[in-house]
Amino acid sequence: MNEVKNTKVCLVSISLGSGGAERSVSILSRMLVGLGFEVSIVLLNNEIEYPYKGTIFNLGVLKTGKDNLFKRMMRFRAFRSFLKKEQFDVIIDHRSKNQYQREVFYKKYLYRQFKTIYVTHSSSVSLSLTEAPEKFAALCNSNVYNVAVSKFIESQLFEKYQIEHRVTIPNAYDEEWLQNNSGILPEVLLNKKYLLFYGRLEDEVKDLSFLLNAFEASKLFTDEIYLVIMGDGADREMLEAKAKALKSNTHIVFIGHHPAPQVIVKGAHAVCLTSFFEGFPMVLIEALALGVPVVSLDIDSGPSEIIKDGMNGLLVKERNIATFAKALIEIATNEERYQSMKANAGKSVQAYSMDEIAQHWKKLLTHE
Secondary structure: OOOOOOOEEEEEEOOEOOOHHHHHHHHHHHHHHHHOOEEEEEEOOOOEOOOOOOEEEEHHHHOOOOOOHHHHHHHHHHHHHHHHHHOOOEEEEOOOOOOHHHHHHHHHHHOOOOOEEEEEOOOOHHHHOOOOHHHHHHHHOOOOEEEEOOHHHHHHHHHHOOOOOEEEOOOOOOHHHHHOOOOOOOHHHOOOEEEEEEOOOOHHHHOHHHHHHHHHHHOHHHHOEEEEEEOOOOOHHHHHHHHHOOHHHHHEEEOOOOOOHHHHHHHOOEEEEOOOOOOOOHHHHHHHHOOOOEEEEOOOOOHHHHOOEOOOEEEEOOOOHHHHHHHHHHHHHOHHHHHHHHHHHHHHOHHHOHHHHHHHHHHHHHOO
């Protein structure tokens, strides 16, 4: 893989929709094609929302009727046949890896005799290194590289489990996505000052219950400041019920998935993140790239590498409702400090532009 020309790369992803990891795959496809690589994307589910470049091999379209072991094996045979036919120079796998036996099957059958790179998008051991991380590490050590999307994942997870050939390459923000931000806000948000969460509504991961309670404790709703929850997921109904029980309920707006989220992000006063764990949260770099400051809990992986406290946002050290509420009040009412953070936001994430991150991938894939 010393030259870009005619180098064939296969990206493997669950889908091209509904998540930060999947969005990073779409961005990587465009970066690699821009560098001159021949790119194919294998999708396990038939969900294509994000823009991409290259060709798609969509295993999701083979999912018809009730799924069973026979149908899954037929899809795996189609997957293996595709890889053998195309003879890729390298496979870059972005899937979550939460079942050890499944990963043995991928390594020993699907990817047999191919060079592989695994990308780890989450700091959760059970989601990224299976229920048997020590044994999974042995599988990873046959990869040509193991890519962490944050320094924490490389220095803590990979080092702890002695995963070799490790390197950190952060996610890039989508410059084309950022340019398409001139639309009109939904009517429900017009002329409103609002704090924003956007992403999957999965409370066990995103801890939106904490965010709702912190907003309530901040009493910002008494100053006509709103909390907007943008996204869909299994916990939406439960979270809406929780919100309705709060005094602030008239100032909490759920808007679901939106086809032009960047317009809503750009219109926000600040973007909030209260997850229990992440990898390298796309929402933070996307918001900052749009010039929107952020408020985030200082969870293990990601935020402290992106946020400089008081410079481009606020980094809250403890998962405490009163402490986070205080940060919300600060960013919503301290206008002088807010304007300073807003002025610094865009330039603080220039290192995560597609041009910059593409060069990291080029160096990795060409051994420069």
